[in-house]
Amino acid sequence: MSRADALVLxxxxxxxxxxxxxxxxxxxxxxxxxxxQGDSELMRLSLSSDQVLEVAGPAGITHVEIRDGxxxxxxxxxxxxxxxxxxxxxxxxxxxxxxxxxxxxxxxGQAERFDSLNY
Amino acid sequence: xxxxxxxxxxxxxxGITALLTACDRPDIHRDRFIAFGTxxxxxxxxxxxxxxxxxxxxxxxxxxxxxxAWHAWQPSLLTQTNELLALGHELLIHPQLLPLLEDARRxxxxxxxxxxxxxxxxxxxxxxxxxxxxxxxxxxxxxxALLDAHPSMQDLIIDAGFIKSTNPALQxxxxxxxxxxxxxxxxxxxxxxxxxxxxxxxxxxxKAMGRPGKRPWRIGIRDPNNGVLAGIDTRDNEAIFTSxxxxxxxxxxxxxxxxxxxxxxxxxxxxTRSVTVIHENAAQADAAVTALFVAxxxxxxxIAQQMGMHYVxxxxxxxxLHVTExxxxxxxxxxxxxxxxxxxx
Numbered sequence: 001m002s003r004a005d006a007l008v009l010x011x012x013x014x015x016x017x018x019x020x021x022x023x024x025x026x027x028x029x030x031x032x033x034x035x036x037q038g039d040s041e042l043m044r045l046s047l048s049s050d051q052v053l054e055v056a057g058p059a060g061i062t063h064v065e066i067r068d069g070x071x072x073x074x075x076x077x078x079x080x081x082x083x084x085x086x087x088x089x090x091x092x093x094x095x096x097x098x099x100x101x102x103x104x105x106x107x108x109g110q111a112e113r114f115d116s117l118n119y
Numbered sequence: 120x121x122x123x124x125x126x127x128x129x130x131x132x133x134g135i136t137a138l139l140t141a142c143d144r145p146d147i148h149r150d151r152f153i154a155f156g157t158x159x160x161x162x163x164x165x166x167x168x169x170x171x172x173x174x175x176x177x178x179x180x181x182x183x184x185x186x187x188a189w190h191a192w193q194p195s196l197l198t199q200t201n202e203l204l205a206l207g208h209e210l211l212i213h214p215q216l217l218p219l220l221e222d223a224r225r226x227x228x229x230x231x232x233x234x235x236x237x238x239x240x241x242x243x244x245x246x247x248x249x250x251x252x253x254x255x256x257x258x259x260x261x262x263x264a265l266l267d268a269h270p271s272m273q274d275l276i277i278d279a280g281f282i283k284s285t286n287p288a289l290q291x292x293x294x295x296x297x298x299x300x301x302x303x304x305x306x307x308x309x310x311x312x313x314x315x316x317x318x319x320x321x322x323x324x325x326k327a328m329g330r331p332g333k334r335p336w337r338i339g340i341r342d343p344n345n346g347v348l349a350g351i352d353t354r355d356n357e358a359i360f361t362s363x364x365x366x367x368x369x370x371x372x373x374x375x376x377x378x379x380x381x382x383x384x385x386x387x388x389x390x391t392r393s394v395t396v397i398h399e400n401a402a403q404a405d406a407a408v409t410a411l412f413v414a415x416x417x418x419x420x421x422i423a424q425q426m427g428m429h430y431v432x433x434x435x436x437x438x439x440l441h442v443t444e445x446x447x448x449x450x451x452x453x454x455x456x457x458x459x460x461x462x463x464x
Contacts, residue, residue: 036151036152036153037153038152038153039152039153039154039179040152078251079251079253080251080253080369095151095158097153097158099153099156099157099250099251100250100251102153103153104151104152104153104158106151113337113339113350114337114338114339114347114350115147115162115318115331115336115337115338116160116162116318116320116325116327116336116338116339117320117323117338117339117340117341117347118320118323118324118325118338118339118340118341118359118360118361118395119323119340119341119361119363119365119366
């Protein structure tokens with residue numbers, strides 16, 4: 001085998017390794033917040049940027065706070081405080097819901113222990 | 120190395136690379152949205168992201184249609200039917216409602232009436248015909264007056280596509296059944312779309328199809344005290360339903376009233392924190408889980424047998440886990456209850 005042959009083989013093997021890593025390797029756990037209203041995704045946000053958002057819905061304003069890598073439903077319409085009661089959302093799969101405002105606030109990622117929760 | 124061999128080797132490696140990049144890796148495509156008055160979570164295991172997105176859209180549309188047809192208190196096909204039944208009319212039943220009502224009546228009988236989809240007036244009396252019930256609880260007199268009218272699913276006469284009620288106190292409310300029926304329909308729909316591996320979770324109750332690759336779907340069952348009580352791996356085409364006292368409730372004058380009403384007393388059922396069942400038919404599972412919650416620690420095993428449920432667990436209000444042996448064999452407990460009692464059905 002000539003040096004050129006070896007070079008071609010090394011380059012090709014490198015290309016295979018790169019393709020595997022890019023397209024087949026498991027995705028890393030995410031640190032992203034997704035906000036859905038009804039059946040439409042409103043936005044995706046990084047959990048690393050502290051901020052407070054106002055999301056308008058049919059029942060009023062929901063305040064979503066992002067701080068220190070976590071998010072919470074800080075205030076929302078609804079007499080029982082179900083959305084606020086979800087507390088800080090940190091782990092992939094953590095979710096807060098405001099049915100009056102038709103909002104789902106969820107942390108995305110691949111690290112969930114269960115595929116789905118039954119309740 | 121000869122030039123021809125070298126070229127073949129190079130093209131072979133490039134070909135494998137191209138194959139790897141051309142196919143998408145099979146993955147779980149998860150989507151959450153609000154429909155049917157609750158949070159829907161759809162997990163589809165597929166290498167075709169576009170097909171998964173199209174299936175999700177189809178599910179949304181289908182759920183909206185079902186919601187509009189079966190809603191118990193907002194104007195719907197069901198509320199129209201209730202209004203006409205209350206007036207004593209005989210009416211041609213809509214084909215969308217007929218199979219639901221026939222099955223609901225059969226399941227009500229099998230549960231000794233503990234699953235009672237004809238108690239809409241009682242649910243309205245308790246304020247559970249609203250998105251966020253706030254109380255107050257009804258008076259004893261109001262409840263007694265309604266129960267004295269003895270609304271029963273036997274009052275519903277279904278004959279040759281026509282329906283009639285012999286009791287004006289009967290008001291249909293499919294809240295403890297329609298979700299299961301919907302999940303059966305939706306899983307069939309997904310299969311027709313070529314989706315074989317998925318979970319449709321509607322507000323906590325779910326149907327699982329196939330598996331995500333070589334492992335089964337892993338489901339966590341909520342602990343009424345928060346967290347996860349147990350994990351379970353599903354088999355193909357299994358529905359898991361749980362009814363708990365934490366789902367819909369209101370607090371009034373320091374007392375908590377949940378939404379699972381006992382048709383015998385007219386009050387929220389006592390003695391049970393949560394019940395979970397697994398069954399291939401989601402509609403049956405939905406009806407059964409309500410009936411077993413009402414049956415409580417004393418009668419749940421008899422009712423489970425009558426309704427053909429083999430995989431059942433019930434957590435009572437003293438933190439004792441009552442579980443059938445087949446269910447016990449599949450559960451992985453995440454925390455130890457005060458006691459575990461295993462029953463051989």
